Amino acid sequence: GLGLSFKKEDNFGEWYSEVVVNGEMIDYYDISGCYILRPWTMSIWEIMQTFFDAEIKKMRIKNCYFPLFVSSSVLEKEKDHVEGFAPEVAWVTKSGKSDLEIPIAIRPTSETVMYPYFSKWIRGHRDLPLKLNQWCNVVRWEFSNPTPFIRSREFLWQEGHTAFASKAEADEEVLQILELYRCIYEEFLAIPVIKGKKSEMEKFAGGLYTTSVEAFIPNTGRGIQGATSHCLGQNFAKMFEINFENEKGEKGMVWQNSWAYSTRTIGVMVMVHGDDKGLVLPPKVASVQVIVVPVPYKDADTQGIFDACADSVDALSKAGIRAEADFRENYSPGWKYSHWEMKGVPLRIEIGPKDLEKNQVRVARRDNGAKVDISRANLVEQLKNMLDNVQQSLFNTAKQKRDACIQVVKTWDEFREALSQKKMILAPWCDEEDVEKDVKERTKGEMGAAKSLCSPFDQPELPEGTKCFASGKPAKRWTYWGRSY
Ligand SMILES: O=C(C[C@H]1NCCC[C@H]1O)Cn1cnc2c(c1=O)CCCC2
Numbered sequence: 113g114l115g116l117s118f119k120k121e122d123n124f125g126e127w128y129s130e131v132v133v134n135g136e137m138i139d140y141y142d143i144s145g146c147y148i149l150r151p152w153t154m155s156i157w158e159i160m161q162t163f164f165d166a167e168i169k170k171m172r173i174k175n176c177y178f179p180l181f182v183s184s185s186v187l188e189k190e191k192d193h194v195e196g197f198a199p200e201v202a203w204v205t206k207s208g209k210s211d212l213e214i215p216i217a218i219r220p221t222s223e224t225v226m227y228p229y230f231s232k233w234i235r236g237h238r239d240l241p242l243k244l245n246q247w248c249n250v251v252r253w254e255f256s257n258p259t260p261f262i263r264s265r266e267f268l269w270q271e272g273h274t275a276f277a278s279k280a281e282a283d284e285e286v287l288q289i290l291e292l293y294r295c296i297y298e299e300f301l302a303i304p305v306i307k308g309k310k311s312e313m314e315k316f317a318g319g320l321y322t323t324s325v326e327a328f329i330p331n332t333g334r335g336i337q338g339a340t341s342h343c344l345g346q347n348f349a350k351m352f353e354i355n356f357e358n359e360k361g362e363k364g365m366v367w368q369n370s371w372a373y374s375t376r377t378i379g380v381m382v383m384v385h386g387d388d389k390g391l392v393l394p395p396k397v398a399s400v401q402v403i404v405v406p407v408p409y410k411d412a413d414t415q416g417i418f419d420a421c422a423d424s425v426d427a428l429s430k431a432g433i434r435a436e437a438d439f440r441e442n443y444s445p446g447w448k449y450s451h452w453e454m455k456g457v458p459l460r461i462e463i464g465p466k467d468l469e470k471n472q473v474r475v476a477r478r479d480n481g482a483k484v485d486i487s488r489a490n491l492v493e494q495l496k497n498m499l500d501n502v503q504q505s506l507f508n509t510a511k512q513k514r515d516a517c518i519q520v521v522k523t524w525d526e527f528r529e530a531l532s533q534k535k536m537i538l539a540p541w542c543d544e545e546d547v548e549k550d551v552k553e554r555t556k557g558e559m560g561a562a563k564s565l566c567s568p569f570d571q572p573e574l575p576e577g578t579k580c581f582a583s584g585k586p587a588k589r590w591t592y593w594g595r596s597y
Pocket residue numbers: 193194197198200201220221222223252271272316340342370371372
């Protein structure tokens with residue numbers, strides 16, 4: 113039948129896999145960890161891309177495209193950051209029947225692809241800042257349980273790679289990009305995120321520091337890294353000899369950043385907003401914001417109803433609302449209601465004989481099921497307000513649920529208790545790496561260990577003498593901890 117066989121509260125994993133398929137977002141593929149992104153997904157990706165691309169263009173960041181393939185000598189150049197990930201690198205070893213002389217890697221990320229050219233192109237300070245971005249796919253042959261959008265062996269992302277003459281410029285851009293990621297999550301996907309700094313252990317090993325926006329999935333009690341913005345310092349400049357001559361003729365190394373968000377964003381949206389009827393799309397990213405369904409009646413004025421539907425779509429479209437009508441005569445109105453609810457369309461307009469008579473339409477909200485009759489006279493105004501209302505209400509609901517999962521703790525026992533209750537834990541921490549390792553060790557188990565998610569920029573008061581929850585040493589900063597994806 114049309115409904116879902118799994119409930120979100122009862123069997124989250126099965127519910128999720130079914131929703132992304134029944135909502136026509138993805139289809140499964142015969143190669144494990146790979147998924148087909150159907151138009152319902154690509155339209156969401158494109159709406160976010162349009163926003164983000166316009167914003168980085170305002171920052172004078174230029175799009176480019178580097179090759180998919182990386183030679184092994186280049187890939188292995190940045191030793192410590194690749195060796196940790198080596199098992200994830202996919203290699204091309206043959207062409208046709210014959211072996212390649214030297215295996216070629218498929219990019220898992222593009223630092224090592226790009227930076228030899230940064231070195232070649234950057235000579236003097238006039239070549240700086242060099243700010244490039246590319247929209248592409250990357251491949252990471254992950255082994256842990258593949259999950260559509262969240263963990264796949266190939267995914268789409270943007271990766272920004274920038275080089276500056278000074279650290280100050282790099283530091284500033286890291287935060288500008290992080291704010292764009294907050295915007296992607298909170299303004300478009302209606303998902304609350306926390307901006308913060310990753311611990312030394314969780315940061316990108318090749319970089320100087322990592323900032324991120326952290327989301328949380330209440331149903332599983334797991335944190336999820338939403339997007340990252342790294343300052344690489346001069347680590348890669350040293351390795352790839354990316355030097356420049358400054359105004360005084362002195363030789364110096366550039367300061368670099370790299371930053372990315374991926375199709376993982378879409379998976380987080382499904383997990384946070386979806387319900388037992390299927391997807392729930394925030395209007396800002398819905399390719400169809402309003403679906404109009406005719407409800408003809410045996411001896412009623414069917415043509416009149418169809419015309420009213422077409423006129424409504426027309427009026428809404430002219431006002432910039434993404435509206436469509438479902439005129440298919442081989443499906444009943446009831447079937448159509450379920451179908452478009454499964455696909456998460458924010459508003460549905462029904463027009464039947466009575467509505468026609470009263471020159472009104474019946475509007476149903478997907479997020480809370482509310483139904484209201486709207487006069488066709490000021491249809492556009494009312495629907496614009498309703499769409500804004502749905503967007504805001506989705507964010508408020510998600511924020512309420514996320515905040516209800518946050519637990520402040522001071523002691524190890526409180527920490528363990530909060531973890532068992534699937535919380536996102538805010539705890540005072542001494543910020544020592546071996547203590548973090550110890551927390552991971554002590555919380556290992558079939559649900560996975562707890563890890564630090566980020567130290568929020570927005571630090572609560574830390575009274576003098578506060579002790580670290582895990583070591584008892586003097587606490588340095590409040591940090592979010594939890595199980596994660
Ligand atoms: O990709 C990054 C850092 C950086 N890459 C560019 C965009 C921003 C940020 O994600 C970290 N990283 C993750 N995963 C892997 C690698 C890796 O460098 C390299 C080897 C394979 C797997």
